[in-house]
Amino acid sequence: MYLELDGQGPRYAQLIRAMKAAILDGRMAAGSRLSPSRTLARELGLSRNTVLAAYEQLQAEGFLLARVGSGSYVANVGNKTPVRRAPERLVAPLSAFARRALANTDGRHIPGRQHGDLRYNLQYGVPLANPLLAGAWRREVGRAADRADFDYPDAQGLAALRVQICDYLSRRRGVPADPEDVLVVSGTQQAFALAARVLLEPGDGVVLEEPHYRGARQAFSAHGAHARGCRVDADGIVPSALPHGSRMAVVTPSHQFPTGALLPLVRRMELLEWAAREHAWLIEDDYDGEFRYGGRPLAALKSLDRDGRVLYIGSFSKALFPSLRLGYMVVPASLRDAFVAAKWLEDRGCNTLEQSALARFMADGGFERHLRRAAVALRARRAAMLAGLRRHAGAAVQVVDSNAGMHLAVWLNGANHGDCERLVAHARTRGLGLYPVAPYYLKPPPRPGLVLGYAGLPPADIEAAMKLLGRCLKETGIGGG
Amino acid sequence: MYLELDGQGPRYAQLIRAMKAAILDGRMAAGSRLSPSRTLARELGLSRNTVLAAYEQLQAEGFLLARVGSGSYVANVGNKTPVRRAPERLVAPLSAFARRALANTDGRHIPGRQHGDLRYNLQYGVPLANPLLAGAWRREVGRAADRADFDYPDAQGLAALRVQICDYLSRRRGVPADPEDVLVVSGTQQAFALAARVLLEPGDGVVLEEPHYRGARQAFSAHGAHARGCRVDADGIVPSALPHGSRMAVVTPSHQFPTGALLPLVRRMELLEWAAREHAWLIEDDYDGEFRYGGRPLAALKSLDRDGRVLYIGSFSKALFPSLRLGYMVVPASLRDAFVAAKWLEDRGCNTLEQSALARFMADGGFERHLRRAAVALRARRAAMLAGLRRHAGAAVQVVDSNAGMHLAVWLNGANHGDCERLVAHARTRGLGLYPVAPYYLKPPPRPGLVLGYAGLPPADIEAAMKLLGRCLKETGIGGG
Numbered sequence: 022m023y024l025e026l027d028g029q030g031p032r033y034a035q036l037i038r039a040m041k042a043a044i045l046d047g048r049m050a051a052g053s054r055l056s057p058s059r060t061l062a063r064e065l066g067l068s069r070n071t072v073l074a075a076y077e078q079l080q081a082e083g084f085l086l087a088r089v090g091s092g093s094y095v096a097n098v099g100n101k102t103p104v105r106r107a108p109e110r111l112v113a114p115l116s117a118f119a120r121r122a123l124a125n126t127d128g129r130h131i132p133g134r135q136h137g138d139l140r141y142n143l144q145y146g147v148p149l150a151n152p153l154l155a156g157a158w159r160r161e162v163g164r165a166a167d168r169a170d171f172d173y174p175d176a177q178g179l180a181a182l183r184v185q186i187c188d189y190l191s192r193r194r195g196v197p198a199d200p201e202d203v204l205v206v207s208g209t210q211q212a213f214a215l216a217a218r219v220l221l222e223p224g225d226g227v228v229l230e231e232p233h234y235r236g237a238r239q240a241f242s243a244h245g246a247h248a249r250g251c252r253v254d255a256d257g258i259v260p261s262a263l264p265h266g267s268r269m270a271v272v273t274p275s276h277q278f279p280t281g282a283l284l285p286l287v288r289r290m291e292l293l294e295w296a297a298r299e300h301a302w303l304i305e306d307d308y309d310g311e312f313r314y315g316g317r318p319l320a321a322l323k324s325l326d327r328d329g330r331v332l333y334i335g336s337f338s339k340a341l342f343p344s345l346r347l348g349y350m351v352v353p354a355s356l357r358d359a360f361v362a363a364k365w366l367e368d369r370g371c372n373t374l375e376q377s378a379l380a381r382f383m384a385d386g387g388f389e390r391h392l393r394r395a396a397v398a399l400r401a402r403r404a405a406m407l408a409g410l411r412r413h414a415g416a417a418v419q420v421v422d423s424n425a426g427m428h429l430a431v432w433l434n435g436a437n438h439g440d441c442e443r444l445v446a447h448a449r450t451r452g453l454g455l456y457p458v459a460p461y462y463l464k465p466p467p468r469p470g471l472v473l474g475y476a477g478l479p480p481a482d483i484e485a486a487m488k489l490l491g492r493c494l495k496e497t498g499i500g501g502g
Numbered sequence: 503m504y505l506e507l508d509g510q511g512p513r514y515a516q517l518i519r520a521m522k523a524a525i526l527d528g529r530m531a532a533g534s535r536l537s538p539s540r541t542l543a544r545e546l547g548l549s550r551n552t553v554l555a556a557y558e559q560l561q562a563e564g565f566l567l568a569r570v571g572s573g574s575y576v577a578n579v580g581n582k583t584p585v586r587r588a589p590e591r592l593v594a595p596l597s598a599f600a601r602r603a604l605a606n607t608d609g610r611h612i613p614g615r616q617h618g619d620l621r622y623n624l625q626y627g628v629p630l631a632n633p634l635l636a637g638a639w640r641r642e643v644g645r646a647a648d649r650a651d652f653d654y655p656d657a658q659g660l661a662a663l664r665v666q667i668c669d670y671l672s673r674r675r676g677v678p679a680d681p682e683d684v685l686v687v688s689g690t691q692q693a694f695a696l697a698a699r700v701l702l703e704p705g706d707g708v709v710l711e712e713p714h715y716r717g718a719r720q721a722f723s724a725h726g727a728h729a730r731g732c733r734v735d736a737d738g739i740v741p742s743a744l745p746h747g748s749r750m751a752v753v754t755p756s757h758q759f760p761t762g763a764l765l766p767l768v769r770r771m772e773l774l775e776w777a778a779r780e781h782a783w784l785i786e787d788d789y790d791g792e793f794r795y796g797g798r799p800l801a802a803l804k805s806l807d808r809d810g811r812v813l814y815i816g817s818f819s820k821a822l823f824p825s826l827r828l829g830y831m832v833v834p835a836s837l838r839d840a841f842v843a844a845k846w847l848e849d850r851g852c853n854t855l856e857q858s859a860l861a862r863f864m865a866d867g868g869f870e871r872h873l874r875r876a877a878v879a880l881r882a883r884r885a886a887m888l889a890g891l892r893r894h895a896g897a898a899v900q901v902v903d904s905n906a907g908m909h910l911a912v913w914l915n916g917a918n919h920g921d922c923e924r925l926v927a928h929a930r931t932r933g934l935g936l937y938p939v940a941p942y943y944l945k946p947p948p949r950p951g952l953v954l955g956y957a958g959l960p961p962a963d964i965e966a967a968m969k970l971l972g973r974c975l976k977e978t979g980i981g982g983g
Contacts, residue, residue, distance in 0.1 A: 030672055037801075038678070045806065082800050083767030098771050111836045112811050113749060113781045119700040122843040148652045159647035162855065166640035171629045171823035191511055197519070207688065207849035214848045219600040236850075243847050268594060286564030290579050300594045319563050325526065330593050342652035344854035355592045362603040366724050367695045367848065368688035369717075373825035374643065375853060 024065065032067055036075040044084050044095055051097035055085065117223075122243040140452035141486035145279065145428045147477030148342040149398060154391050157382070158341075165378035176365040178205025178349070179376040185383035186335070186349050194310060195320025196333060198351045204360050205371050208348045209308060212334040213237045215350075215367070216269070217244035219359050220302055226267035230258050232461035234278045234306065237271050250463040253277055257284035260291035269302045270295070274322045275310040279430050279461055279472045281423020289322050296330040303331045309339040311392050314400050315424040329353030337379065339427060340392060345375060399427060405480035406473060409487025417491075417500020418471075427476040430458060433469045436499045441469035448493045453486060455493075505546065513548055517556040525565050525576055532578035536566065598704075603724040621933035622967035626760065626909045628958030629823040630876055638868050639822075639859070646859035657846035659686025659830070660857040666864035667816070667830050675791060676801025677814060679832045685841050686852050689829045690789060693815040694718045696831075696848070697750070698725035700840050701783055707748035711739050713942035715759045715787065718752050731944040734758055738765035741772035750783045751776070755803045756791040760911050760942055760953045762904020770803050777811045784812045790820040792873050795881050796905040810834030818860065820908060821873060826856060880908060886961035887954060890968025898972075898981020899952075908957040911939060914950045917980045922950035929974045934967060936974075 024043060026035040043049040056064070058072040065072075076093060079085045086094045115123075177183070183200035190196040206212050213236065221227060223245025229238055231250030238248050251270070252262040257277045263270065272292060274284035284292075296303050305322045323333040333351040352360050364370065382388045406429055410420055418431040433441055441457050448455045458470035475483055494500055505524060507516040524530040537545070539553040546553075557574060560566045567575045596604075658664070664681035671677040687693050694717065702708060704726025710719055712731030719729050732751070733743040738758045744751065753773060755765035765773075777784050786803045804814040814832040833841050845851065863869045887910055891901055899912040914922055922938050929936045939951035956964055975981055 029678075034673070034676075037676070041801075041805070045808065096767070098767050112777070112783060112809065112834075113701070115837075115840055116700055116703055119840040119844065122700070122847055123840055126843040126846055146654065150652065155647075155652075159644065162647045163640065163644045166636075166643045169825065171631065171636075171825050173627065173819075173824045174827070192515065195515075195518070197510075207853075210847070211849040219597055219603070220594070222597055240847050243843075286577070286579050296593070302593060320522075324522070327526065328593065338654075343654045343850075344650065344652050346655070346849060346851070346853040353593070356596075359596055359600040359604055362607040362724075363600065365607055366603055366691070366721050368692040368827060369824075370827070372688075372827040372853065372856060375855065 024061075026065065033071050033074050033078075036065070036067065036071065037078055040075065040079055041084060044098060049095045051095055053095050055093040055095065057092065117245065118243060121245060125239045125243045138452070139449070139454040141478060141482055141489065142454035143471075143473045143475070143486060144454055144456055144477070145472050145474035146338075146343065147474055148338075149395055149427070149476045151391070151395065151398070153394060154341070157387050157391065158378070161378040161382045161387070162374065164381065165374050169374050169377050174370040174373045174376070176370040177361045178203060178371065179373060179380060181384075182376045182380040183349075185380050189383060189388075190321075190333075190335070190351065194307065194335075195324040196351060197324070198333075202351050202354065202357065204350045204352060204357075204364060205376060206348050206350055206364065207346045207368070207371055208338055208343075209306065209334055209336045210236050210240065211367075212332075212348055212350045213240035213271075213304075214244075215360060215363050216302075216304055216332060217241050217246060219356065219363050221246045221268055225269075226264070228263060228267045228270035229463065230272060230277060231463060232279055232458060232466065233271065233463075234273070234308070235460055237304075237306065238463070241271075248463060253280060253282065255280075255282055257282035257288060258292070260288050260295055263292075263295045263299075265299065267299065267301055269304060271304045271306060272322065273306050273308065275307050275319060276423060276425045278306070278308060279428060279458065280421050281426060281428075281430060283319060283423075283425070284322075286319075289325055292322065293325060293328075293330065297328065301330070305331055305333045307333060308336050309426045310335075311340045312396050312399055312427065313425045314396070314403060323351060326353075329355055332356070340388075340395075341379075345379075347371060347375060347379060399476060401480050402475040402478065402483055403429070405483040406475045406487060409484045409490075413487045413491025414494055415491070415500070417494045421470075428472055428474040431471050431473060433471070434500045436469050438465065438469050440497065440499050441471075444493060444497045444499055445471075447497050448490065451489060451493060453489045453493060455490070505542075507546065514552050514555050514559075517546070517548065517552065518559055521556065521560055522565060525579060530576045532576055534576050536574040536576065538573065598726065599724060602726060606720045606723045619933070620930070620935040622959060622963055622970065623935035624952075624954045624956070624967060625935055625937055625958070626953050626955035627819075627824065628955055629819075630879060630908070630957040632872075632876065632879070634875065635822070635872050638863070638872065642859040642863045642868070643855065645862065646855050650855050650858050655851040655854045655857070657851040658842045659684060659852065660854060660861055662865075663857045663861040664830075666861050670864060670869075671802075671814075671816070671832065675788065675816075676805040677832060678805070679814075683832050683835065683838065685831045685833060685838075685845060686857060687829050687831060687845065688827045688849070688852055689819055689824075690787065690815055690817045691717050691721065692848075693813075693829055693831045694721035694752075694785075695725075696841060696844050697783075697785055697813060698722050698727060700837065700844050702727045702749055706750075707745070709744060709748045709751035710944065711753060711758060712944060713760055713939060713947065714752065714944075715754070715789070716941055718785075718787065719944070722752075729944060734761060734763065736761075736763055737769065738763035739769065739773070741769050741776055744773075744776045744780075746780065748780065748782055750785060752785045752787060753803065754787050754789065756788050756800060757904060757906045759787070759789060760909060760939065761902050762907060762909075762911060764800065764904075764906075765803075770806055773803065774806060774809075774811065778809065782811070786812055786814045788814060788816055790907045791816075792821045793877050793880055793908065794906045795877070795884060804832060807834075810836055813837070821869075821876075822860075826860075828852060828856060828860060880957060882961050883956040883959065883964055884910070886964040887956045887968060890965050890971075894968045894972025895975055896972070896981070898975045902951075909953055909955040912952050912954060914952070915981045917950050919946065919950045921978065921980050922952070925974060925978045925980055926952075928978050929971065932970060932974060934970045934974060936971070 024039040062069040062072045086096045183203040186203050187198045190198050225246050227241045227246045228251050230253050252259045323331045336348040421430040445455045456472050505520040543550040543553045567577045664684040667684050668679045671679050706727050708722045708727045709732050711734050733740045804812045817829040902911040926936045937953050
């Protein structure tokens with residue numbers, strides 16, 4: 022009997038693996054007698070006890086039979102055809118969803134971010150690194166661990182957190198909501214995924230702003246919905262351009278993503294009229310409504326919703342940090358049960374510990390203190406970016422100012438999409454991470470542009486990054502540089 | 503102008519809400535002039551500053567217009583038809599998924615558990631309350647908060663955690679896995695939900711053991727799959743009874759749920775042959791393989807999988823506690839990309855903090871120390887339940903012993919399903935929470951029985967609960983009293 026050990030882990034386990042493999046692929050045939058333990062031990066250079074322990078385990082698992090007075094035999098494990106170690110291939114076809122999911126994501130790890138090699142990364146979504154928040158969060162999490170419940174959570178979300186969310190929404194976003202209307206979800210992405218499953222059949226139309234947040238398009242497209250774009254101008258989505266025959270529109274009225282436009286009241290009313298006429302749902306993605314640097318924040322579209330057509334989505338990824346994976350939806354009463362059921366079927370609710378920590382953080386005022394501090398920091402970063410763009414990019418870019426959020430959009434003057442790609446590639450070689458606006462469009466954007474996130478870098482780095490951007494613009498000849 | 507304040511929250515916000523409502527429903531018509539702030543303040547008993555602040559906000563939001571020298575006017579907000587406060591009704595039909603989701607769950611909150619009124623709750627899934635674990639977990643979480651990354655997580659799961667899971671699986675479950683094969687999910691429920699979406703079209707057949715874990719059936723049925731039962735006997739699932747023409751079978755070979763049977767090797771091989779013949783997937787739900795009270799644990803079915811047909815699911819809900827919401831899948835290489843994409847589209851990955859805490863807890867040996875301690879505690883609880891059943895339930899029940907897990911199944915001798923329902927209702931009035939086996943079946947079970955969870959109660963309480971069970975059996979005349 023020839024057995025090759027694979028050298029991984031304890032020798033006892035190696036021997037078991039090797040013998041199972043030999044039995045399963047027929048090299049050790051059913052009914053054949055085993056080498057005595059002493060012999061095998063000598064052959065393999067193992068202790069006899071190791072071999073005996075392996076035999077015992079294999080017997081317990083049914084691979085070996087012991088006959089009184091006559092040693093051990095290989096059991097008939099029923100492998101009528103020898104199992105070949107086939108190269109792995111698809112046993113059965115993937116679902117249509119899975120094929121669309123693969124087509125609508127960017128590849129395996131869909132990182133996190135791989136920007137270790139970049140000196141300055143201007144990717145949108147990189148969080149504001151905030152030592153004060155880290156300390157406060159550590160304290161809250163420790164306290165939450167002291168009082169947290171070990172049992173299954175409420176699938177709708179921790180009641181104490183839902184109460185805090187309602188209080189926050191009513192004071193800061195003008196949305197009157199009852200804790201019964203709130204569903205805690207694992208981030209905005211899950212809100213889109215649940216909305217797709219609960220409200221849309223494959224083939225249904227869903228209207229996206231053009232440009233729009235990609236995660237929404239990816240979720241809806243993977244579900245099989247038919248994504249259709251609607252024009253956006255300097256005031257945000259253009260309601261007169263909304264197509265007929267869609268089940269839903271996803272809108273960002275407080276801060277159009279990524280252009281930053283603030284939708285005027287009249288257009289908000291037109292959105293609601295469109296929804297009423299079309300029997301359609303509106304999904305309001307209020308993704309970073311917390312951070313405004315001029316004027317009061319407008320109340321959310323949801324505050325105008327009197328017929329239960331608006332589903333409101335809020336996120337803690339921007340207000341706190343993305344690795345938290347917590348967000349929430351406010352859904353019309355007519356949809357509550359269906360959304361809670363869909364959430365239960367997906368994951369039985371979000372984990373308790375961080376919901377509990379967040380509820381206390383909000384109740385104690387720590388959350389809004391953090392928001393105020395973060396707004397101050399972000400305002401300085403934004404100012405540094407605006408000044409840097411003026412100083413170093415000059416006439417080469419047109420800034421789409423927005424008074425809010427964690428990024429700026431800029432158009433590249435006198436450039437085409439090829440120029441933009443060259444710029445991004447060239448900047449990367451210089452350690453500057455730039456991100457074109459094109460992936461946020463269904464169709465090619467009217468002109469090339471960049472989305473410049475400023476949350477992740479301190480002002481001095483932003484100034485340096487803008488200087489580098491200016492150099493890259495010159496080196497690629499964009500804007501007449 | 504008559505305005506009624508709703509008394510909720512700050513008066514400034516109340517006034518804004520009241521005026522918005524009046525404007526939106528036409529009581530304050532477009533173009534009409536506003537009462538001077540002083541007048542309105544007097545009428546409503548508010549300070550003038552409150553009224554001015556509200557006017558200012560309403561103007562900022564576009565509800566009011568100020569004309570130089572002539573006060574403020576109501577803006578035309580485009581509500582051509584007065585908006586009526588309609589009773590909330592469904593704006594558009596729910597998806598077929600949503601309708602099935604509602605039909606396949608137990609109602610809104612799908613608690614958690616509502617057992618505050620029960621003295622002894624024998625519900626399966628109530629975790630082992632463990633002060634040592636609580637303390638250890640608090641420490642790990644605190645440490646994790648110190649080092650946790652704020653950025654988006656890896657959608658596949660924290661690499662350090664996947665490494666630990668592989669080490670654990672290879673040593674304890676005989677499953678050789680590479681960290682690239684592992685996907686961290688939000689509990690077993692999400693593993694089923696992802697498997698349904700990635701592998702099944704609505705209408706596809708999925709085989710469930712009869713009886714089986716309900717959460718799996720609920721996830722697959724809501725997806726639109728056609729659930730079909732397969733007979734289980736004292737050795738577990740009967741492979742010769744597996745139906746033709748299904749895409750998948752969900753099996754619990756290490757500890758059949760809820761009968762506790764351990765599937766022999768020959769049947770495991772037959773399962774694999776069935777899957778090869780049918781081009782079907784096998785989902786191995788190894789839900790509480792950690793706790794065995796006699797004999798060595800058998801290696802998982804996945805360890806026999808040489809063609810990549812088996813998807814292995816592990817859970818930390820039983821090994822640690824359910825409010826953690828962490829579990830994992832080991833998927834064949836041919837399915838990895840599709841599962842990672844589906845996870846990303848759903849929630850962009852599990853939250854970092856608890857993944858990080860768990861990775862360290864496993865690396866430092868705390869996890870396996872906890873498992874050993876928990877097994878000792880569970881063994882004592884199981885012994886108390888077995889002894890109590892013998893003493894107090896006697897001939898009325900037949901225990902299905904299983905040597906593993908956190909529950910026992912018992913059949914009720916000489917009783918019908920009506921008797922079982924009466925027993926459960928009667929026991930509840932006495933403060934004893936009993937749970938019939940019937941909901942774990944697609945079809946009515948061959949005989950009535952109970953699933954008795956013993957993790958949540960200390961041995962003395964279990965003894966008392968069994969005594970109470972004995973009394974309830976007598977009082978309802980089951981087993982000849």
